[in-house]
Amino acid sequence: MSIMQSQKVSDDVDATAVAPTSKIRARGLSFWYGGHQALFANDLDIAEHRVTAIIGPSGCGKSTHLRVYNRIFELYPHQRAEGEVQIDGTNVLGPTTDVLDLRRRVGMIFQKPTPFPMSVFDNVAYGLRLEKRMRRSALQERVELALRRAALWDEVKDKLRTAGASLSGGQQQRLCIARAIAVEPEVLLMDEPCSAIDPVGTAKIEQLIGELRERFTIALVTHNMQQALRVSDYTAFFFEGHIVEFGETQQLFERPAEPQTADYVSGRFG
Amino acid sequence: MAPGTVPKSFGDRLFFVVTACAAALVLALLVVLVLRLTQYAWPAISRFGLRFLVDGRWDIGAEQFGAASSIYGTLITTLIAMLIAAPLGVASAMFLVEMAPSWLSGSVGVALELLAAVPSIIYGMWGLFIFAPFMANYVQPTLAGWLGFLPLFQGPKMGLGVLTAGIILALMILPFITAVSRDVFRLVPPVMKESAYGVGATTWEVTRDVSLRYGVAGIAGALFLGLGRALGETMAVTFVIGNNHALSASLFDAGNTIASTLANEFAEADSDLHRAALVELGLVLFGMTLVFQLLAQLWLRRVRKSMGSRR
Numbered sequence: 001m002s003i004m005q006s007q008k009v010s011d012d013v014d015a016t017a018v019a020p021t022s023k024i025r026a027r028g029l030s031f032w033y034g035g036h037q038a039l040f041a042n043d044l045d046i047a048e049h050r051v052t053a054i055i056g057p058s059g060c061g062k063s064t065h066l067r068v069y070n071r072i073f074e075l076y077p078h079q080r081a082e083g084e085v086q087i088d089g090t091n092v093l094g095p096t097t098d099v100l101d102l103r104r105r106v107g108m109i110f111q112k113p114t115p116f117p118m119s120v121f122d123n124v125a126y127g128l129r130l131e132k133r134m135r136r137s138a139l140q141e142r143v144e145l146a147l148r149r150a151a152l153w154d155e156v157k158d159k160l161r162t163a164g165a166s167l168s169g170g171q172q173q174r175l176c177i178a179r180a181i182a183v184e185p186e187v188l189l190m191d192e193p194c195s196a197i198d199p200v201g202t203a204k205i206e207q208l209i210g211e212l213r214e215r216f217t218i219a220l221v222t223h224n225m226q227q228a229l230r231v232s233d234y235t236a237f238f239f240e241g242h243i244v245e246f247g248e249t250q251q252l253f254e255r256p257a258e259p260q261t262a263d264y265v266s267g268r269f270g
Numbered sequence: 271m272a273p274g275t276v277p278k279s280f281g282d283r284l285f286f287v288v289t290a291c292a293a294a295l296v297l298a299l300l301v302v303l304v305l306r307l308t309q310y311a312w313p314a315i316s317r318f319g320l321r322f323l324v325d326g327r328w329d330i331g332a333e334q335f336g337a338a339s340s341i342y343g344t345l346i347t348t349l350i351a352m353l354i355a356a357p358l359g360v361a362s363a364m365f366l367v368e369m370a371p372s373w374l375s376g377s378v379g380v381a382l383e384l385l386a387a388v389p390s391i392i393y394g395m396w397g398l399f400i401f402a403p404f405m406a407n408y409v410q411p412t413l414a415g416w417l418g419f420l421p422l423f424q425g426p427k428m429g430l431g432v433l434t435a436g437i438i439l440a441l442m443i444l445p446f447i448t449a450v451s452r453d454v455f456r457l458v459p460p461v462m463k464e465s466a467y468g469v470g471a472t473t474w475e476v477t478r479d480v481s482l483r484y485g486v487a488g489i490a491g492a493l494f495l496g497l498g499r500a501l502g503e504t505m506a507v508t509f510v511i512g513n514n515h516a517l518s519a520s521l522f523d524a525g526n527t528i529a530s531t532l533a534n535e536f537a538e539a540d541s542d543l544h545r546a547a548l549v550e551l552g553l554v555l556f557g558m559t560l561v562f563q564l565l566a567q568l569w570l571r572r573v574r575k576s577m578g579s580r581r
Contacts, residue, residue, distance in 0.1 A: 072464055077372070104470035114465040117483040126479070127469035176465065183469055 020047035029083035053228035056238030107180030113172030115164030127183040150178035170201020314546035328515035335547035350436025359447030367455040385445040394509030402429035425520035433521035443496035454488030
């Protein structure tokens, strides 16, 4: 099967470099919205400290797939997942998983910036305050660190007390990234994080993603193929709930194994 | 068309004139209303001056009128009603939106709308014939037993009085507060809640920190709707409050509110001064609502500033 082929090729390439371990392994992952099946037995490996892009036409299940990893879909009663998602070898879809703990380990960034209705500082401190009581000075340090890592500190250090919603769209999205990384997760799920951001803001966020991969494992859903090409190490191409092809990004864009992938990345459909 | 400019085409100009008239009518009605009320109340205003507001005596025979007992009664019944209905209403709205299964929130929603549609006279009759005896037999003895050392819970356990009126009011405004708060919570964008869940927040934390803050203006509106109704509610209160012009520390004592006094006495007010005093009471109620409105607006402005919602 061609999926195997392209994986095999990437394995060969990896063998020469340092082979990254898989942080997340999805195995036989299927998903239903009520009676409608949206994912069909997806197998996907998300490499540790790498950026894995998930591309595909609208409605192909990219976001759905991502939303299983932190079990955010469970907020909605008619959504159901089957199969396994192993993080560090443990299936997190099992009944014994502490969902709150899982969501602290697996942060998420959404399509639109979602600053909470509170100040810039409180936004970043939000997850930290939930976790444990902290001394003011320690909290300030963590907030500053998160804002620095999100490349936002210099822009907001004088307006930490102003409302999060008063920042520009791109700044708001980086604020949300700071909020997510403040609790030091292991994985960052990004669901089209730049789709509502202007080009300048997008460039900053893309650069940021490149920096964040050293510290976090990143899974990035994007409809923008150029973006996938620019920032990701691996790419998975989704179509109608199936993973058509998965491999190293360069490989997948330049020498796709599947005709469907070739059509999509060359812009013939989608 | 930019707001503030008069349009060129005939149709638009006609539309402009019609809508402008409608808007102006509201203002004009308000001005005329206040002027006429002041005019009718003038004999009382000129006779008693500001003392009207602080004088507790309301003696029709001696033509001595003071609004203090009515103002106190209005405020205390409203306060009791809000203390009960506000937390209950907001909490049940939270439950309905965030936690209840859909069949339950659906049926409770219908029940809420039905409750809100019950005419106030029904609440009054139910209060007088069913709830007041229940208060006299169970609630008041219990309260007096446990908290009787407080002046609030001393006095006659007749079932009628300020406390009963406050509780009836609470029941009446509860459906409003719940229904409006529920709609406010529903309007919180799901992605907003998801991102709070996404950093490991529990349902309670998401509701408290995100939904409640996001909807604070709407919740304030819901509470204000309840407050306004409690302040002005007439029939149900008149049935159960006992209608006595006296200032008493006890919540068990009979009292009166501005609205109940107006309903009780207007038809029998023979002297001009009595009628003028009643109209002045109405003006006072109007003024109270205005003050509450202003306070709420000021508070909201401060809250919004601190959260920076862009609405």
